[in-house]
Amino acid sequence: MTLEFTLNRSAPGTTGTDCVVVGAFSDGSLSPAAQALDGEGRLAALVARGDLSGATGRSQIVHDLPGVSAPRVLVIGLGEKAKFGVAQYLKAVADAVRALRTGPAKSALFTLSELDVKDRDAAWNIRQAVIAADHAAYRYTTTLGAKNKKRSETGLAAFAVQGDDETALAQGKAIAAGVKFARELGNLPPNICNPAYVAQQAQEFAARFDRAEAEILDEAQMEQLGMGALLAVARGSANRPRLVVLKWNNGGDASPYVLVGKGITFDTGGVNLKTQGGIEEMKFDMCGAAGVLGTFVAAVGMQLPINLVVIVPAVENAIDGNSYRPSDVITSMAGKTIEVGNTDAEGRLILCDALTYAERFKPQALIDVATLTGACMVALGRYASGLMSKHDDLSAELLEAGEHVFDRAWRLPLWDEYQTLLESNFADVYNIGGRWGGAITAGCFLSRFTEGQRWAHLDIAGSASGDGKMGMATGRPVGLLSQWLLDRASGAAAG
16 A cells, blocks of 8 residues: 655644544543544543543544544544653554555544654654554555455555645655665565565666666676675575665765665575574565665655765575585685685675675765674564664764664674684684674674774664564664664754
């Protein structure tokens, strides 16, 4: 389902829409728009006798409210007024869309943007209403049969947000488009979304904009560059690798921000075949790539006055007689030799060459994003992305951006003591660090290829997708990275 987003500046009671969305708190009090619509006290009476609940997660449609042009008023439960904040607001947006997306209402006016959300302004309310609504409306249909696809043609189509900030609306639509782009790539099956497909999608997007450009490096070009680590991972697959480079040139002579995303389009584990379960979810192992590509879509959509480079090593980790092996020693683009301890620790091998390649752009900041380790999921679950960096200022920027939009990260240590776990007798570095601190030792490995760079690593193994066969790509951390870039652009403009 695709929603069309607009702003509404007129009184909700007189607006020509199929449904007006208002709110009620658990103490029985109504949102300002609900009070304005309730001239005859019907909503208050329904709340008083228990027919309408303000509890979180509750919603109910009231029909034909006197004096209201819309035939329906949807009342969303907002929970305790004292606890209403970012999480509760975003949930209310999603609850509204879920309540309406399969019903007869084709259009809705969302008035909860008028509520006070702690430490957020009106622009944030509008921007995040669009992003959260679009996320809740998303339905994957690409590989469904014709009969199932038709289900997406019914329900809510137009979503108006109460307010008057056109810039915030446009930013929300751009970020929502980036999230959707990332989710669609992540959800596609690996027989469609292979390295060549990822490259094609990047090229097609960049071709639509004058200041965007795409460069795709093939195997021969990567061989010339000495990308021995990336190419080792690619050896076992019939789907040959690509290095995708996207550039957004809208910041004059300023150094670019560079994002690198792990693009393992399917991960068998290689010779260390995944036998412990979960292999069926390994199409999501390119969600780091999807996330940085989605962030590029958002940045271009917002026309941010920055220079941005996105690099995606797109590779399939498969297995055949040519696959790389445990105990192999491979040479990275940086000239460092790597002993392979486990072929299922492949993400860091494609990233290290991509990070070395990124140095040529002399980035202001370099961030890699990867579904890198199950250890990060053990540590943080699915709510937080793992953040590692030796740069406190960059870490603070990313953490703040994530908190601002509720796409949160948590910082893990990157102390030098952990580096000893990567020692090898046969190469400069071992590609695994043993049983303990796996997310951290993966970050330590990458840090060896980012010396001299203002660099951070986001491990999104837990946050990028849901569990089990019904799990879907979330689009994270497009929200965090888009906000971070928005903050950087605002700072540059203020400077």
